[in-house]
Amino acid sequence: MPGRKIQLRAPAGTLAALKVAIRAGADGVYTGFRSRSNIRNFPGINFSTEELREAVDFVGNRGKEIYVAINAFPQGDLLDAAYRDVEVAVSLGVSSLIVADLAVLRFIRQNFPEMPVQVSVQAGAGTARMIELLKSEFGIKGVVLPRILSLDEVKLVRQATDVEIETFAFGLLCINYEPNCIMSCYVTGVPNQTFGACSPAQLIDFEESEGNLDMRLSGYLMNRFAEDEVRTYPTPCKGRYVEEKSGRLTYPFQSPSSLQTMTLLPEFIDAGVDALKIEGRQRGKTYVREAVRVFREAIDSYYADPDGFKVEPRWNARLAALFEGGEFTTTAYGEKT
Numbered sequence: 001m002p003g004r005k006i007q008l009r010a011p012a013g014t015l016a017a018l019k020v021a022i023r024a025g026a027d028g029v030y031t032g033f034r035s036r037s038n039i040r041n042f043p044g045i046n047f048s049t050e051e052l053r054e055a056v057d058f059v060g061n062r063g064k065e066i067y068v069a070i071n072a073f074p075q076g077d078l079l080d081a082a083y084r085d086v087e088v089a090v091s092l093g094v095s096s097l098i099v100a101d102l103a104v105l106r107f108i109r110q111n112f113p114e115m116p117v118q119v120s121v122q123a124g125a126g127t128a129r130m131i132e133l134l135k136s137e138f139g140i141k142g143v144v145l146p147r148i149l150s151l152d153e154v155k156l157v158r159q160a161t162d163v164e165i166e167t168f169a170f171g172l173l174c175i176n177y178e179p180n181c182i183m184s185c186y187v188t189g190v191p192n193q194t195f196g197a198c199s200p201a202q203l204i205d206f207e208e209s210e211g212n213l214d215m216r217l218s219g220y221l222m223n224r225f226a227e228d229e230v231r232t233y234p235t236p237c238k239g240r241y242v243e244e245k246s247g248r249l250t251y252p253f254q255s256p257s258s259l260q261t262m263t264l265l266p267e268f269i270d271a272g273v274d275a276l277k278i279e280g281r282q283r284g285k286t287y288v289r290e291a292v293r294v295f296r297e298a299i300d301s302y303y304a305d306p307d308g309f310k311v312e313p314r315w316n317a318r319l320a321a322l323f324e325g326g327e328f329t330t331t332a333y334g335e336k337t
Contacts, residue, residue, distance in 0.1 A: 006268065007275035008299060009067070009166070010292045013045035013282055018055050018066075020289040025296030028065035030098060031055060032281065033089075037082040038069045039100075039122055040281045041197045049088055056092050065095035071120035073101045073193045083107050090115055096141065099123075100193075105138040118142040118166070122193065124180065126153075128160030135163055142166060144277065147174060147259070151267055151333050158272040167268065170291055171279025172324055173259040173331060174237075183236040183253075188218045199235045232256040232324050260319055260328035262295075262311050265302055267334075287322050294318050 010026035012018035021029050032038030034046040047055065052068070059066040068089045074082040082104055089097060090112050097115060099105050100122035108115055119125050119134055121144040134140045142164030145154060158165055174181075184198045185191040192198040199217050207214040213225045215234035222234035232238055237253045259279070261268070268276065276299075278291050294315050302309045320328070 004274070005303060006273060006299060008278070008292065008295055009065075009275050010278050010288055011171075011281040011283065012055070012066075012288070013040070013042075013280075014285070015047070015051050015055055017281075017283075017285040017288045019058060020285045021292050022059060022062055022064050024289045024292035026064065026292045028067060028095065028275075029055075029059060030067040030069055030277075030281070032069040032071075033085050035081065035085060036078055036194075037072055037074060037085045039071050039120070039192065039197070040069070041072070042282050043201050045282055049092075052089070052094075053092050056094055059095075060093070067096045067098050067118065068094045069098040069120065070104060071098050071100040071122045073122075074104070075194050078194070079103060086112070098144070102138075105134070105140070109138045113139065116141045118144065118164070120144055121146055121168070126157070128157050131157065131161045131163055135161070142274070144168075148332050151264065151271060154268075154273065154333075155271045164274040165272065166275040166277050167273050167333075168259060168279055169261045169268070169276035170295065170319065171259055171283075172233075173254070173257055173329065181237075184217075187220055187236050199233065204234055230256070230324070255327070256324055257327040257329045258323040259331055260316075260323070261330050261333055262298060262315055262319065264330055264333055265298055265311075266306070266309055269302065290318055291322060 007027040009028040009030060010021035012021055012029040012031045018029050018031065032040055032046045034048055056066055070082055070085050086097065086104065086108055096118050097108065098118045098120045100120040105117065108117055117140050119140050124146055125131050125134060125143050126146045126149055131143050140163060144166045145157065147168050154167060188200065188203050190200055203218050205216040211227050213231065214221060215223045217234050222236065222239040225231045238256050240249055240251050242249055276295065280287055298315055
């Protein structure tokens with residue numbers, strides 16, 4: 001078992017969520033500016049400069065870390081705006097930046113060479129060769145691995161590089177190779193990697209009729225939910241469609257399941273993973289608090305007695321209340337539970 005305790009990093013879409021994450025036991029939080037420089041550019045979340053200043057003080061005073069995502073792929077005049085976000089984040093003293101775009105990585109390397117940088121999952125850096133290239137060219141300190149890797153592949157990456165490895169452990173699941181997904185763009189005409197949001201909220205419509213709720217994206221029906229069904233955010237990959245030949249209503253791409261890797265905690269630690277990441281900057285503080293508390297308890301339980309560690313039923317029950325879609329999966333990491 002590696003000597004350094006695995007870190008737990010939590011989403012913070014708002015200052016309130018950030019504070020509950022730290023108080024619940026997160027080792028670090030990740031945030032973003034209220035701008036198109038980050039890939040979770042949804043209305044009602046993210047930080048102004050003043051809010052980020054308060055967040056940096058709050059986190060730093062408690063000996064924790066704060067990561068700022070500047071992880072969209074800015075085009076044209078948006079590139080200078082992304083550079084300004086970098087400058088502001090560095091001036092405020094954030095712990096690290098989370099970056100995907102090569103031009104932004106180069107800007108940081110040239111202007112702030114001492115600033116720790118973590119490569120975003122949006123960069124799709126899923127091989128040791130890619131990670132080592134980014135380390136050589138841009139001096140990266142860490143990488144968030146894509147959610148399409150198996151545990152064996154995670155281990156191979158760990159063995160071949162000394163940069164910090166972070167993996168997703170819980171939350172909304174994306175089954176696609178994230179930097180190359182254009183499903184939302186195909187429907188909306190808005191590329192999420194540059195605009196900063198998959199299925200932008202302003203393009204979504206909700207219609208109620210005969211006890212059902214229709215969810216449309218750019219006018220296209222993504223799903224129709226009965227009153228007693230768990231409702232998921234309308235993205236094309238999680239849409240429910242009618243098969244042309246059979247007429248059957250089905251989820252052809254991805255059923256609405258959530259990532260939940262509690263059973264794999266010992267394997268992540270044995271593999272040398274440095275940090276576990278909870279997804280959900282768009283989620284509220286109740287979700288953040290409960291997810292962090294459960295994973296904090298589980299991680300501490302493991303280190304207290306590695307040989308006797310077992311997943312407590314109460315942990316699964318508490319996490320199940322937070323799921324999107326009512327089911328959970330360990331996805332590519334392991335067999336579906």
